[in-house]
Amino acid sequence: SQQGEEDPQALSIQEGENATMNCSYKTSINNLQWYRQNSGRGLVHLILIRSNEREKHSGRLRVTLDTSKKSSSLLITASRAADTASYFCATAHSGGYQKVTFGIGTKLQVIP
Amino acid sequence: ETGVTQTPRHLVMGMTNKKSLKCEQHLGHNAMYWYKQSAKKPLELMFVYNFKEQTENNSVPSRFSPECPNSSHLFLHLHTLQPEDSALYLCASSQDRPIRGTEAFFGQGTRLTVV
Numbered sequence: 001s002q003q004g005e006e007d008p009q010a011l012s013i014q015e016g017e018n019a020t021m022n023c024s025y026k027t028s029i030n031n032l033q034w035y036r037q038n039s040g041r042g043l044v045h046l047i048l049i050r051s052n053e054r055e056k057h058s059g060r061l062r063v064t065l066d067t068s069k070k071s072s073s074l075l076i077t078a079s080r081a082a083d084t085a086s087y088f089c090a091t092a093h094s095g096g097y098q099k100v101t102f103g104i105g106t107k108l109q110v111i112p
Numbered sequence: 113e114t115g116v117t118q119t120p121r122h123l124v125m126g127m128t129n130k131k132s133l134k135c136e137q138h139l140g141h142n143a144m145y146w147y148k149q150s151a152k153k154p155l156e157l158m159f160v161y162n163f164k165e166q167t168e169n170n171s172v173p174s175r176f177s178p179e180c181p182n183s184s185h186l187f188l189h190l191h192t193l194q195p196e197d198s199a200l201y202l203c204a205s206s207q208d209r210p211i212r213g214t215e216a217f218f219g220q221g222t223r224l225t226v227v
Contacts, residue, residue: 033215041220042118042204043218090216101157102154104152
């Protein structure tokens with residue numbers, strides 16, 4: 001069954017604005033990862049946050065994790081046209097072996 | 113360049129054809145994966161190999177047959193596919209199991225069209 005579910009499914013913003021994407025999941029996780037995918041290409045790993053962490057930063061990216069609400073958010077600050085892509089959250093399930101489950105993704109468009 | 117290479121990048125095949133997708137990684141990773149990505153659907157995990165052994169088959173139809181001859185190479189053999197099998201097929205690898213918090217490195221994918 002689908003684990004991570006991103007919200008919104010599509011987001012369009014002006015260059016320079018911040019973009020926030022959310023991910024909700026259903027069962028306990030060991031860690032949560034965010035990936036980026038340019039149109040028709042492979043996914044690129046952005047950031048990983050473990051279940052005992054609440055916030056993590058990487059450059060212009062900020063990820064938060066709220067295990068009580070089973071949700072995570074990805075914030076991209078000062079967006080650029082090159083940030084246009086689809087963003088996916090992926091969850092590694094607690095108690096599982098090695099299955100990572102992806103959501104449908106958020107399609108972000110940054111308008112120059 | 114992620115270190116994971118998939119060939120071919122595009123493939124068009126008839127429903128009676130037999131073809132194979134190839135994935136190669138030189139990252140020294142122990143786990144390799146096949147995913148299927150269809151429009152407006154979540155990425156679907158198909159197969160997982162860990163140290164060349166298949167550890168997961170996610171209820172994939174038998175017309176898809178994986179092969180992992182060594183820890184650097186992964187194949188997906190295709191035969192008698194259906195038009196609904198048209199999708200982007202992504203290969204990935206990771207050092208260890210995702211449960212341990214290792215990131216996956218993805219190839220660029222093979223865009224498959226079944227006619």
